[in-house]
Amino acid sequence: MINMVLDAMLKRSSIRGYKPEKLTEKELAVLKKAALSSPTAMNRQDQRFVFATDAALIERLDNEIMEGIVRSGNVEFAERMKARGGKPTYGAPLVVVICSRPAHFSRVDAGIAVENIALAAKSIGLDSVILGMPEGAFSGEEGRAMRELFRFPEGFEFSIAISVGRRATDKEPHEWNEDHVIMI
Numbered sequence: 001m002i003n004m005v006l007d008a009m010l011k012r013s014s015i016r017g018y019k020p021e022k023l024t025e026k027e028l029a030v031l032k033k034a035a036l037s038s039p040t041a042m043n044r045q046d047q048r049f050v051f052a053t054d055a056a057l058i059e060r061l062d063n064e065i066m067e068g069i070v071r072s073g074n075v076e077f078a079e080r081m082k083a084r085g086g087k088p089t090y091g092a093p094l095v096v097v098i099c100s101r102p103a104h105f106s107r108v109d110a111g112i113a114v115e116n117i118a119l120a121a122k123s124i125g126l127d128s129v130i131l132g133m134p135e136g137a138f139s140g141e142e143g144r145a146m147r148e149l150f151r152f153p154e155g156f157e158f159s160i161a162i163s164v165g166r167r168a169t170d171k172e173p174h175e176w177n178e179d180h181v182i183m184i
Helices: 002-011 023-034 055-072 075-083 106-123 141-147
Strands: 047-052 092-102 126-133 157-165
Touching: 002 106, 002 126, 023 106, 047 055, 047 106, 055 075, 055 141, 075 126, 092 106, 092 141, 106 157
Parallel strands: none
Antiparallel strands: 047 092, 092 157, 126 157
């Protein structure tokens, strides 16, 4: 079991292009189990997992993310995203949006959950990319409609998201440097 987990960690990379093929119910069940099994601080379980598979909803999310990037004034980033096709979810057939009730460790808990999903995806032959960019689409008064569309419970905020699917592009896992580990 440990070797399977480590293998998924070492082979995983952030994929930014997906085939339009939908995930199976079995694959979705594995990813849901991975999300729900993630630990939370003091077992608060203050996060919800929105599994979006509707292509029109994902396209709307892409558009709102791009508008948020433009609103932020980060012209260079907006141009870079446009050059990549203007689809911040990269054409994935599944986008999991994690929202949380604001609490001291809610972002840490969401980070653990998104990594669980990423590793589970890799272990069943899928790929993923973890996304922070959707934050602008769900923030403030402008994000109210998106929070409603994605059925955020009252008082919950965007934490992180992940695109999941079958890769249409290749990318090698990142290199790592043992000098980044400080032994005491």
